[in-house]
Amino acid sequence: MSAEADVLLLRETFGAKILETVLFRGEHTVQVELSALHDLLAKCKNDLGYDMILDISSLDHFGDDPRFEMVYELAPVDDSKHLRVRAKVSEEESVPSAVDIWKGADWHEREVWDMMGIPFTGHPNLKRILMWEGYPFFPLRKDFPLAGRSTDMPDVAFTGVAPLEGGPFVTTAGGEDTVRREPRARVVE
Amino acid sequence: MASPDPIVSYAAYDSKIEGNVIFTRVDAAINWMRKNSLWPMPMGLACCAIELMATASSRFDISRFGAEVMRFSPRQSDVMIVAGTVTYKMALAVKRVWDQMPEPKWCIAMGACASSGGMYRSYAVLQGIDRLIPVDVYISGCPPRPEALIEGLMKLQAKIEGEQSTADQKRTFIDDVA
Numbered sequence: 001m002s003a004e005a006d007v008l009l010l011r012e013t014f015g016a017k018i019l020e021t022v023l024f025r026g027e028h029t030v031q032v033e034l035s036a037l038h039d040l041l042a043k044c045k046n047d048l049g050y051d052m053i054l055d056i057s058s059l060d061h062f063g064d065d066p067r068f069e070m071v072y073e074l075a076p077v078d079d080s081k082h083l084r085v086r087a088k089v090s091e092e093e094s095v096p097s098a099v100d101i102w103k104g105a106d107w108h109e110r111e112v113w114d115m116m117g118i119p120f121t122g123h124p125n126l127k128r129i130l131m132w133e134g135y136p137f138f139p140l141r142k143d144f145p146l147a148g149r150s151t152d153m154p155d156v157a158f159t160g161v162a163p164l165e166g167g168p169f170v171t172t173a174g175g176e177d178t179v180r181r182e183p184r185a186r187v188v189e
Numbered sequence: 190m191a192s193p194d195p196i197v198s199y200a201a202y203d204s205k206i207e208g209n210v211i212f213t214r215v216d217a218a219i220n221w222m223r224k225n226s227l228w229p230m231p232m233g234l235a236c237c238a239i240e241l242m243a244t245a246s247s248r249f250d251i252s253r254f255g256a257e258v259m260r261f262s263p264r265q266s267d268v269m270i271v272a273g274t275v276t277y278k279m280a281l282a283v284k285r286v287w288d289q290m291p292e293p294k295w296c297i298a299m300g301a302c303a304s305s306g307g308m309y310r311s312y313a314v315l316q317g318i319d320r321l322i323p324v325d326v327y328i329s330g331c332p333p334r335p336e337a338l339i340e341g342l343m344k345l346q347a348k349i350e351g352e353q354s355t356a357d358q359k360r361t362f363i364d365d366v367a
Contacts, residue, residue: 131313132278139312148312159277160320162310 003028003081006048014040029084037087038096041072045101050074050083053098056108058089058116062142066090068118072098094119115140132157219354223267223293224346226255230266230290232283234273237300240332241272249335254342263289268345269322270338274302275315287322293357295325295349297341300332307331 001009007021007028017036022029032040044050054073061067072085089095097120098105109120110129117138120126127133134153137144147162167185175181229251233241244251251257260266263286275283287296298318301307304327306316318324325348328341356363 130278137312144312146311155281157277157281159312160316162306162312162314162316164310168310 001048003083006044006081006083009048010040010043013043027082027084029086031086031088034087034089034093034095037070037085038098038101040085041074041098042101044074044083044085048083049076051077053102053104053108054082056098056105056112058112058118058140060116060140060142066093068116070095070112070118089118094121096121097123099123114138117141135159216352216354216356220350220352223354224255224349227268227295227342227345227349228258228260228266229256230263230269230286231259231261232269232271232273232286234271234275234279234283235302237272237303237332240335240338241270241299244335244338249339251339251342254339254346256342263287264291266290267293268295268297270297270299271303271318271324272299272332274307274309275318275321276313277315278313280315280318280321283318284321293354295345296322297326297328297338297345298324299328299338299341300330302331304329 004023007030010030011018011021014032014036017033017040018030019033020029020031022031030040052075054075055071056073057071059069059071061069066088068089068091070087070089074083074085075081087095095109095118097109099109100122106123106125107129109123110125110127112118113120113123113126114128114130115138128135131139132153134156136151137149139148146168147164148159150158150160152158165185167187169183170186171181171183173181231238231241243249245257245259256268263269267290269287269290271283287294296318298304302309302314303318304324306314308331310316315321319327326341326345328337330337333341
């Protein structure tokens with residue numbers, strides 16, 4: 001079945017738990033409540049044929065409540081269709097792990113835990129994967145500076161603050177010409 | 190058949206045997222030996238390692254400078270070429286390898302990331318390996334061309350040429366006697 005038909009089937013099955021479905025340039029996205037997330041993902045794998053978990057990512061909507069959002073990219077192995085599943089997560093909640101559905105979710109969820117600090121229940125090995133055990137911060141949160149913070153774990157690792165010379169240099173999207181699009185220091189309010 | 194002219198020399202030794210004798214200073218001899226057989230310890234961490242491998246290959250042959258013996262054991266190498274981004278996670282491992290190298294040892298920081306953190310002004314990248322270990326030669330580039338790495342090696346050879354090797358070895362003795 002195509003992704004469009006899958007979305008309709010999911011709407012029938014989960015009803016009010018699906019908050020929104022979006023179609024943008026051929027890409028289908030389903031926004032679901034956190035309580036129905038695991039069941040929906042299991043249904044996608046078992047009944048709808050999404051064999052592969054392509055990516056698991058997370059967003060930080062700093063200032064909104066719920067603060068975080070999980071994004072799952074699903075596809076079958078022959079790449080005939082794609083589906084995106086999103087679920088909002090607040091700061092105190094934890095997400096049911098998708099490892100029992102797809103083995104490939106293991107390290108993606110570890111990365112989400114390491115970088116964003118969203119805990120997963122039922123994960124076999126929820127340890128930091130990029131930073132080291134004992135590092136006190138979650139680097140990809142919006143309130144963590146790009147330059148980093150100083151930490152020190154003797155014999156394990158230390159970090160310092162990188163010199164940014166006035167802030168991250170970013171381009172302005174949609175500038176009229178290349179001069180206006182040149183990267184400039186972004187002033188963080 | 191005329192016999193060849195006898196070799197006559199007015200020195201007290203036979204120049205046929207001792208014509209291959211050179212007089213030099215111990216420092217010059219030691220420095221010449223050291224600079225022409227710098228065995229690298231390739232700390233190839235990222236993309237610069239590819240250029241390091243290319244320099245070691247046949248087209249750009251680092252072996253011409255005596256450095257083809259890429260000893261991956263720090264105990265058997267002279268110069269550590271830090272080629273690539275040094276993350277904070279890896280930094281202490283690099284330091285540990287550096288500590289295991291016996292004196293005399295030198296360090297080449299190859300590429301932008303090893304010299305100063307490169308384009309990675311971030312929470313995870315050590316801003317230059319010289320924050321941990323003493324660097325002798327910095328090579329800029331992202332990645333530097335093999336010719337640039339060879340020039341860096343030649344600059345290191347020039348630096349070694351000017352060292353005071355015996356005085357450095359006997360530094361504590363000299364300081365006590367002085």
